[in-house]
Amino acid sequence: MSSLVNRQIRLVRRPQGVPQPSHFERADAPVPDLAAGEILVRNHYLSVDPAQRGWANDEGNYSTPVPLNSPMRALAVGEVVDSRAEGFAAGDYLYGWFGWQDYCVATPAAVLRRVTEKAIPLTASLGVLGINGLTAHLAFHKLGRPRAGDIVLVSTAAGSVGSFVGQLARIAGCRAVGVTGSPEKVATAVARYGYAQAIDYRHEPDIEAAIARACPEGIDVFFDNTGGAIADAARGLMRLGGRIVQCGTAATAAWTPPPTGPRAERNVLTKRLTWSGFVIFDHLDDFAATAAKLAALIESGQLIYDEDIVEGLENAPDALTRLYTGENRGKSIISLV
C-alpha cells in the first residue's frame, strides 16, 4: 500500500434532476499498490460535464449509474506516476476516466487518449481536445458532411460543443448560424465562435420566423444539441438533401413517456433528409487523428477555446450545479495543481 492519500469526491445520495453539492461528500482513501496491468495516474485537471447528471441519476442511457459511495465518475487529465501496464510509463500524460479524485488506479481501458501536444496547455485536453472538440469535429464532418457554401444551423451555439462547431463550419467555408439563450451568448457566438449570426431563442416570439430570417436560403446542416421547438422549426427549413446531426436533446427534461411534437416523416421524405444520432464513445478509434487536426487548428490560431477553471477538488460539486444555471463561461474545469 502506498503512503499517498487520495482525496475523493464521492456520490453519496442519488439526485433526482440536477445534482447538488449535498449529493456528494469529500473523503480520503488509501492508494492501493498496482496490480499487473494497472497504472497510477495523478490527476491534474478534472472535467465537469453536463453528462454527469445522467451518470449520477439511475436512468443512465449510455452507461450504468455511478455506484453510491464511490468517487464521482469524471473525465480527467493527469500524469502517470507509476505503471505496471505495457506501453505506459511514468511521465506520460493521459486523458481518461480517472474520476473526481487526486489519484486513480486505472487500466488502459480507462484511457481515451494520450496527450502528446507540448505547445498546448494540458487543460485543453478536457475540452477542445477532449470529448467536446472531438464531438464537434467528428459529428460535424462525419455525419454533417459539410460542403463549402453550406448553411449550418447550430443549437446551443455558445455551448461546450457548439462553440467549436461554429468555428469548424467557418473553417469549412460554411455560413454558421447559431441559436443560443441570452444576448451575451449571442454576442460571444458571433465575436468568438465563428457564427455569422446568432439568435437568442429566449427573446424570440417566433423561433421559426427568426431562423427563417437568419437562413433565408434554408439549412443544409442542422447540428442539434437540443431537440424540441428549435429542432421542429429547423426541420421545416431544411434544404433538399440536408443533414440533421442529433448530438443532444437538452430541450427535453424527461423521455418517459416521450413528449409529442410535430411529426417528422414528411420532412424527412420530401426533403430527402439524413437525420442521424452521434455518441462520441462510438468513435474512440478516431480520437488520436482528430485531436491532431484540432491541435493544428489551435496552433495556427484558427480555433479558439474558452475555459472556466476553478481551483480545488472540493469545488467540483458546486461547479457541476452551476453548469445547469448557465453561469459558466467556457469549459468547466477543476484544477488540482
Place this chain on the structure above:
Amino acid sequence: MSSLVNRQIRLVRRPQGVPQPSHFERADAPVPDLAAGEILVRNHYLSVDPAQRGWANDEGNYSTPVPLNSPMRALAVGEVVDSRAEGFAAGDYLYGWFGWQDYCVATPAAVLRRVTEKAIPLTASLGVLGINGLTAHLAFHKLGRPRAGDIVLVSTAAGSVGSFVGQLARIAGCRAVGVTGSPEKVATAVARYGYAQAIDYRHEPDIEAAIARACPEGIDVFFDNTGGAIADAARGLMRLGGRIVQCGTAATAAWTPPPTGPRAERNVLTKRLTWSGFVIFDHLDDFAATAAKLAALIESGQLIYDEDIVEGLENAPDALTRLYTGENRGKSIISLV
C-alpha cells in the same frame, strides 16, 4: 399531321382526396407531326399509381399539378413508332412519362429507361422493373444498407414496393417482417413476398407489442412506407445503428398543419439511428444498372411479381380509384394491346 387518332383520358376536374372517375373524361386528339428532337411512342401498357392522386390534386409535393383538360400524367411502356431524336429508332421499347393515352409525342427527357429485356413480359417494366422495383432495390440497398442477419421491418409489406423489399431482404440474408392491413395480405406476404412473418395491424390491439413479439431482437432496418403509429412503434424497437428508410407517409392524410406524434430525437440519438428520405426520381442514373439486377433475379426465379391487368384505356380512372380501397392484387396496369 398524322392521320392517327389519339384516345386520351384527361383530367377535367380537380379532386379533393381520392380521384374518382368523374374527375376524368375520354377525348380524342390528333397526333401532331414530330418536330426535331421528338419521338412518337405508341403506348402498350399504362401504369396506375398511388402517386397520381398527388399529381391530380393541386398540392403536389414533388411536381406541378397536372393541368386541367390535359391527358392524365402517368408512366407507361410503349414502342417507338417514329423518331426525330438521335439515339431513338422505331421498334425501341421505352418506359417513361407517356400519359394515359394511346400515343405520346415525347422528348428524350420523358424517357426513364430503355426496355431491353427480351425474356421478361413488357408489363414488368411498369412494376418490378419500373419505379416500384427500382425504389425497393435502391432505397433498401443504398439507404437501408442491409447486412446478412439483419432484421428488416417493412410497412405496407404487400404493397407495390413492400412486396419487393421482403424478397430483396431475404435474398440479402436478412429476416424480413412485414406489416400489412388484412389477413389475406399477411398470408400473401409470407407465401409470396419473402417475409418470415407478417402482422395485420388492423387487427392488433397493440401494434408495438405485436412488432416486439415478431422482432424480439429488435430492428436493424425499418423500411417505412406509412409513418404514423406503425413508425412510432418501430422507432422504439430499433437496434443500435439502425437505419430508417422513409419511402412514403401513407398513414397521414394531411400535413398542413403536421399532426403530432412522439418525439423522435431521443431514439435517433441514443440508438445512433440514421433516418433518411428516399425519392426515386433522385436516382435516375441508377435505373439501368438496377433494372438489370432485378431482371437477373426474375430470370433466375428468385424474385416474383404480381400484376393486376385491366384491358382498355377507358378503365384507367376506375383502376385508380380502386387502388385506394386496396382491391387490386398486384401492380395495377391498363393494357392497350
